Amino acid sequence: MADQEKKVLGILAEFANPAELVKAAKEVRDHGYEKFDCHSPFPIHGMDEAMGLRQSPLGFIVFFMGFLGLLGGIALTYYVAVIAYPLVISGKPFFSFQAFVPVYFELTVLLSAFGAVFGMFHLNKMPQLFHNLFYSDKFAKATDDGFFVSLEGEDPKFDAAKAKKLFESLGASSIELIEGE
Amino acid sequence: MSTITKETDLKVHEDGELVEGNPTFASVTADISRAPEAGTPKLWFVAFGAALSLMGLGLTLIGYLFWEGTGIWGIQNPAGWGWAIINFVWWVGIGHAGTLISAILFLFRQRWRTAINRFAEAMTIFAVICALVFPGIHVGRVWVAYFMFPLPNQMGMWPNFRSPLLWDVFAVGTYFTVSLLFWYVGLIPDLATFRDRAKTKIKKAALAVFSLGWRGGNRQWQHYERAYLILAGLSTPLVLSVHSVVSFDFAVSLIPGWHTTIFPPYFVAGAIFSGFAMVMTLALIARKIYGLEHIITMRHLENMNKIMLLTGMMVGYAYSCEFFVAWYSGNLYEKAIFINRAIGPYAWAYWTMIFCNVVVPQIFWSRKMRRNIPVMFVASILINVGMWFERFVIVITSLSQDFLPSSWDYFSPTFFDVGIYLGTFGIFFTFFLLFLRFLPMVAIAEIKGVLPQADPHYYEHNGHH
Amino acid sequence: MNSSSLAEQFKLPESLKPGKIALIVGGAGLLLSAVGFFVDAKQFYHSYLAAFVFWTTIALGGLFFTMLHHLTGATWSVVLRRFSEAIMVILPVLAILFLPIIPGMHDLYHWTHEEAVAADHILQQKEPYLNIPFFLIRAVFYFGVWFLLARTLKKYSTQQDNAPEPSLTDKMRRFSAPGMLLFAVTLTYAAFDWLMSLNPHWYSTIFGVYIFSGSLLSVLAFILLAALYLRGKDVLQSVITLEHYHDLGKLLFGFTVFWAYIAFSQYMLIWYGNIPEETEFFLQRWEGSWKYVSMVIVFFHFALPFLILVTRAAKRNLALMKVMGFWFLIIHYVDIHWIVMPTLHTEGFSLSWIDFTTLIGIGGLFVWYFWKQFAQQATVPINDPKLQSSIQFTNA
Numbered sequence A: 001m002a003d004q005e006k007k008v009l010g011i012l013a014e015f016a017n018p019a020e021l022v023k024a025a026k027e028v029r030d031h032g033y034e035k036f037d038c039h040s041p042f043p044i045h046g047m048d049e050a051m052g053l054r055q056s057p058l059g060f061i062v063f064f065m066g067f068l069g070l071l072g073g074i075a076l077t078y079y080v081a082v083i084a085y086p087l088v089i090s091g092k093p094f095f096s097f098q099a100f101v102p103v104y105f106e107l108t109v110l111l112s113a114f115g116a117v118f119g120m121f122h123l124n125k126m127p128q129l130f131h132n133l134f135y136s137d138k139f140a141k142a143t144d145d146g147f148f149v150s151l152e153g154e155d156p157k158f159d160a161a162k163a164k165k166l167f168e169s170l171g172a173s174s175i176e177l178i179e180g181e
Numbered sequence B: 001m002s003t004i005t006k007e008t009d010l011k012v013h014e015d016g017e018l019v020e021g022n023p024t025f026a027s028v029t030a031d032i033s034r035a036p037e038a039g040t041p042k043l044w045f046v047a048f049g050a051a052l053s054l055m056g057l058g059l060t061l062i063g064y065l066f067w068e069g070t071g072i073w074g075i076q077n078p079a080g081w082g083w084a085i086i087n088f089v090w091w092v093g094i095g096h097a098g099t100l101i102s103a104i105l106f107l108f109r110q111r112w113r114t115a116i117n118r119f120a121e122a123m124t125i126f127a128v129i130c131a132l133v134f135p136g137i138h139v140g141r142v143w144v145a146y147f148m149f150p151l152p153n154q155m156g157m158w159p160n161f162r163s164p165l166l167w168d169v170f171a172v173g174t175y176f177t178v179s180l181l182f183w184y185v186g187l188i189p190d191l192a193t194f195r196d197r198a199k200t201k202i203k204k205a206a207l208a209v210f211s212l213g214w215r216g217g218n219r220q221w222q223h224y225e226r227a228y229l230i231l232a233g234l235s236t237p238l239v240l241s242v243h244s245v246v247s248f249d250f251a252v253s254l255i256p257g258w259h260t261t262i263f264p265p266y267f268v269a270g271a272i273f274s275g276f277a278m279v280m281t282l283a284l285i286a287r288k289i290y291g292l293e294h295i296i297t298m299r300h301l302e303n304m305n306k307i308m309l310l311t312g313m314m315v316g317y318a319y320s321c322e323f324f325v326a327w328y329s330g331n332l333y334e335k336a337i338f339i340n341r342a343i344g345p346y347a348w349a350y351w352t353m354i355f356c357n358v359v360v361p362q363i364f365w366s367r368k369m370r371r372n373i374p375v376m377f378v379a380s381i382l383i384n385v386g387m388w389f390e391r392f393v394i395v396i397t398s399l400s401q402d403f404l405p406s407s408w409d410y411f412s413p414t415f416f417d418v419g420i421y422l423g424t425f426g427i428f429f430t431f432f433l434l435f436l437r438f439l440p441m442v443a444i445a446e447i448k449g450v451l452p453q454a455d456p457h458y459y460e461h462n463g464h465h
Numbered sequence C: 001m002n003s004s005s006l007a008e009q010f011k012l013p014e015s016l017k018p019g020k021i022a023l024i025v026g027g028a029g030l031l032l033s034a035v036g037f038f039v040d041a042k043q044f045y046h047s048y049l050a051a052f053v054f055w056t057t058i059a060l061g062g063l064f065f066t067m068l069h070h071l072t073g074a075t076w077s078v079v080l081r082r083f084s085e086a087i088m089v090i091l092p093v094l095a096i097l098f099l100p101i102i103p104g105m106h107d108l109y110h111w112t113h114e115e116a117v118a119a120d121h122i123l124q125q126k127e128p129y130l131n132i133p134f135f136l137i138r139a140v141f142y143f144g145v146w147f148l149l150a151r152t153l154k155k156y157s158t159q160q161d162n163a164p165e166p167s168l169t170d171k172m173r174r175f176s177a178p179g180m181l182l183f184a185v186t187l188t189y190a191a192f193d194w195l196m197s198l199n200p201h202w203y204s205t206i207f208g209v210y211i212f213s214g215s216l217l218s219v220l221a222f223i224l225l226a227a228l229y230l231r232g233k234d235v236l237q238s239v240i241t242l243e244h245y246h247d248l249g250k251l252l253f254g255f256t257v258f259w260a261y262i263a264f265s266q267y268m269l270i271w272y273g274n275i276p277e278e279t280e281f282f283l284q285r286w287e288g289s290w291k292y293v294s295m296v297i298v299f300f301h302f303a304l305p306f307l308i309l310v311t312r313a314a315k316r317n318l319a320l321m322k323v324m325g326f327w328f329l330i331i332h333y334v335d336i337h338w339i340v341m342p343t344l345h346t347e348g349f350s351l352s353w354i355d356f357t358t359l360i361g362i363g364g365l366f367v368w369y370f371w372k373q374f375a376q377q378a379t380v381p382i383n384d385p386k387l388q389s390s391i392q393f394t395n396a
Helices: A018-030 A047-051 A058-084 A097-123 A138-143 A160-169 B002-007 B025-037 B042-068 B083-107 B111-115 B117-138 B142-148 B164-197 B201-210 B218-251 B263-290 B298-328 B332-343 B347-365 B373-400 B415-438 B444-450 B458-462 C003-009 C018-039 C041-072 C076-088 C091-101 C114-118 C121-126 C132-162 C166-194 C207-232 C242-273 C276-284 C290-309 C318-343 C353-376 C387-392
Strands: A007-015 A036-039 A147-152 A174-180
Touching (some): A007 A138, A007 A160, A018 A036, A018 A047, A018 A147, A018 B458, A036 B218, A047 B218, A058 A097, A058 B218, A097 B218, A097 C242, A138 A147, A138 B164, A160 A174, B025 B415, B025 B444, B042 B117, B042 B415, B083 B117, B083 B164, B083 B263, B083 B373, B083 B415, B111 B444, B117 B164, B117 B263, B142 B164, B164 B218, B164 B444, B218 B373, B263 B298, B263 B415, B298 B373, B298 C166, B332 B347, B332 B373, B347 B373, C018 C041, C041 C091, C041 C166, C041 C207, C041 C318, C041 C353, C076 C132, C076 C353, C076 C387, C091 C353, C132 C166, C207 C242, C242 C276
Antiparallel strands (some): A036 A147
């Protein structure tokens, strides 16, 4: 604010332990903030409810991809065994689906796994090599033993002073303004 | 309900700690990061040099194999399958424990798995790499190995989807890919931890790329945990399918001793059995060298021994079941092959297998033995020997003495069989040592998650510390 | 709080007598089955065998569930332990119900016909195993082992109710390890004897595992239904929570996949090998209308339940779970029926009224004895060290 070149991009508050963080998350949500996140070195039970997050839609992505894999497997084996290269093998029909089941299964699993991993990347906007939070000095602790609430400047209700007051009242052990270009 | 919960005065039954001592979140990070950050110990160079030379030997021999052809192996008529397939099945099997630990034990909420899963998953990937060497090189004309894949080509020729060998391509290929993804997803938060601890710019930049910008926000954890759960759910049937498909290589044929319906679950049990033995061998060494006794605790080792006892019994069950049904079937050839295994020219291999796989694990009925490190170390090695011999017995006895006695012959391996097999150990340990040196060998975020203070409820009962 | 008042608190209410009607229905079913015996003895024996095996596999599943619970030291299933314990102690009763099969052996098992054995050199080879005295000795052995396992585990469990001894938990765990081994062997050979030898030429090494997978599914379904019944009567409502039903749902889902895996392994290897003495089994079950039963099993034992139970919401929907409980019991019976009956009705699927009376007859006694055993003790193992955590358990 004071410095022309640096802008306030958000605010970061550290809390003592997972329980404090869950409590803080509830309060921040109840104050109507939307663009906030709670950072911890491991996932904390009950945090989704505290932050009011909806269930992850990843299951649908995976189901769709798995279905695609199954159909792809059926199409591939049918094309190869019936249309492109029909061969009579041990007197069985061209389309002996029994023998293709392992292939169907593996392709279903393979595409489902792609759905799970790349779907997760998509939902998490990964890879995102830079984020405003990396301007902070303290934030490195979030992957070690720090428990943080971050509030982004883009939040419609964002006001650095008000947010600071809120975090203070919640017992944050340290509060830092995220400043950058 | 609350009235009852208050009134009942129940002692909580403790099984022993998941992590010993009184670790804090920071001390867990520090402990696990120490080895990769501390620089390279001399012993590591010695081991790495040995592994690298062994790998060199293997690759040289493989090069010679490409030049000369598979005639340099001990395979002959009627045993057209030899060490290549034995080693393939053995290595794939070893990989299975990693997936079991990371996926199945995860689904069953066996939280003790956190100490060993990372490392077991790494073992899976490297073991599968070693396994994949063999189907790659055994075809003779390696330069047409791409025939194994359904690729459009100018000859209009397609692979035969009714061949179990093609199913292998799909099964093992999927298994490798999914295991790698699973492993990598598990590594992301830990790579971010390393990124945040990195001292040099280059290291930080590299780790920033590989950790994909992980911030540990709950909005990320939410999808991450879901993805992890789904991958575990997918890997569980996948791991069953892989060794089942490998067993189909044998079981769909009509060779006596191969064509039997118990093969799929029996192979899976054997794979988990040998995989746990390998995890045990490696874990005992790594925990000693890197001083991780308080993270890989006696409880973990004991649990692994129990699983080895269990899967050893399953394998024993399958041996006896096969033997009985071979007799019960009334089929002359089935009977003959099983009698031949027990008292024929390969009886020494058969009884080695029985001794190592069925007799040795019995020692783990005793709690004292389950907690005795030298005993479990020796047992784990013997089990892996036994499981190699299991595949040897299956492949060699059935092939070298099939329907026509006039074509029976005795199989002996050559220098090249042994050398290439040893070479895969070189490949395995080269990768494994690189992993130990540069990556977190225990899942940092997961270990933190199982500490008592990770649970928000902990603070309600105990107050603040 | 001492044990006796806790036991009082968790007692099944006196007003609930769920077993009584079952006993009457069961008695009536068995009486009608007896009539069936005079109408068509051969049909009676086959129907009886199918019904008997169906209920026995559920009881064996109860034994397995109890031992698995002890071995893994699981927390969530503590509140369900009394159910599986009350199921496994039915095995001795089933030993008595085995008796009617003995006079029926001639009608059931081709290998008991001396003239058939004399004309068949394969059956001659099998004679050291497939003969009446040894068959009976084995049956006595199986039931003896099951009796021993079930009684001993029940005894320790009762002891723990009276005295809060955590050491008994270890005792049960230690007992379960060799118990599991005996269980695996006896179940396998019982399946070989009672079912596989119906077609004495046919053999399949995986058959024991196949029967085991069905037995585990059906016991899960039975426990689910019993718990839901009590829930409807306001019993244990806050003890067996939605979380426990969710876990049962996950197990049902997982083991329906396991069943499919085992069933497909058996089918595919036999189909691929195409050896007459093996293929015979599936060929017969593709004959006439049996074909449709085979397809029903594929879809209703695997494909549909798989799709229905795949979501989290489904596993937490108790009304749906109730349907699935009945579903799995019914399809398990269809599976057993499909194994037993084609030896009698070779031309095609044919349902007899005796199938129903025997099923309900043995089932009535089964359910009656189950509730009788269940009411004898506290409805949860009150002194289990993990009871508290089990009640509070949640799916993360």
